[in-house]
Amino acid sequence: MTEKITPDMLDQLLEGVENAEDLFGQEGLLKQLSKRLLERMLEGELTEHLGYDKHAANGRGSGNSRNGYRRKTLKSEQGELTLQVPRDREGSYEPILVPNGSSRLAGLNEKIIALYARGMSTRDIQAQLQELYGVELSASLISNVTAVVLDEVKAWQSRPLEAVYPIVYLDALVVKVRDNGHVRNKSVYLVLGVTMEGQKELLGMWIAQTEGAKFWLQVVTELKNRGVQDIFIACVDGLKGFPEAIEAVFPRTQVQLCLVHMVRASLKFVSWKERKAVVADLKKIYRAPTREAAETALLEFAERWDKQYPTISRSWSANWERITPFFAYPEEIRRVIYTTNAIEAVNRSLRKVLKTRGALPSDESLFKLLYLALRNITRKWTMPVPHWRAALNQFAIIFEDRLPL
Secondary structure: OOOOOOHHHHHHHHOOOOOHHHHHOOOOHHHHHHHHHHHHHHHHHHHHHHOOOOOOHHHOOOOOOEEEEEEEEEEEOOEEEEEEEEEEOOOOOOOOOOOOOOOEOOOHHHHHHHHHHOOOOHHHHHHHHHHHHOOOOOHHHHHHHHHOHHHHHHHHHOOOOOOEEEEEEEEEEEEEEEEOOEEEEEEEEEEEEEOOOOOEEEEEEEEEOOOOHHHHHHHHHHHHHOOOOEEEEEEEOOOOOHHHHHHHHOOOOEEEEOHHHHHHHHHOOOOHHHHHHHHHHHHHHHOOOOHHHHHHHHHHHHHHHOOOOHHHHHHHHHOHHHHOHHHHOOHHHHHHHOOOHHHHHHHHHHHHHHOOOOOEOOHHHHHHHHHHHHHHHHOOOOOOOOOHHHHHHHHHHHOHHHOOO
């Protein structure tokens, strides 16, 4: 492609520009160029609509012609632009670039949504746009712009899912939301799946008053209704009744308790000066090469620590069948399933967005904010899970009769 703007043309444009204000200011070059370019494009639209160029002889007696201009003020990234929009005598020309009734140039909405997705409140966005572009927008207008996202959220939340997910992580985070004039803690349920190609995919997001196994049962049932037929391994925290809720809907799914959660729960009973020693002995259990070796390590842990902290070995023994499934797999799969860190990393990113906000005004506001934040997060998921090919080969052997054709 040949160069459309030559250095000589740029030199002519920049003649007289001495500082940033001359270029980017309210009366700067960029704003003037935007105005003239838009007006030129609108003239082109009208020419296309009429079917003849301005002052062209073939336009005489055509039945329709140009009829002057009307003023239109648009809010844009360069501030307010006052345009001369051409008209036709019949009034049949409707601008495409600047539709009738619009008050903002395309691009400003995207800026508003991008700022909202990073946790800025409507008031903060107001101030930011005023400071950067000299654009004054009401808080209600900003709220209306972001409300358009709700349709996208509904479509995303109800979309069909794949039939098989080898690994699924389930977790929840607590968020403050205003409800009937009171600030309440609500749980946001998230489900992260790993596809057959090893790509991470967020399957959905749900809001409830508290985290509980009964609500998780509704979540898992919805996944099945949206097309999920099988899950090989579900990685969860230690919520009571959680594994049973999953197995009620997917009876062949192996439930793996997060070992990081198990260790954290165990340390609640331990004094600070002995935590390092307890962690080292717990590590011998879940870092053991086989399930049998892990059982031996658990017995040794009980012998050493039961007198001081009997609840620890008792808890590990009670959950043993949920703790040990990962021992049946090679190292490539163990790394992926022994902890729910994959979904906790998502939660950490969401908390960074939420920490700049107080209590969200409604569940809808919470949905909008988290969905937009998740959209930013998932754009970075371009690579498969590490060592996925090796893991998939193992799944092909272990779950041979359950792999999709």
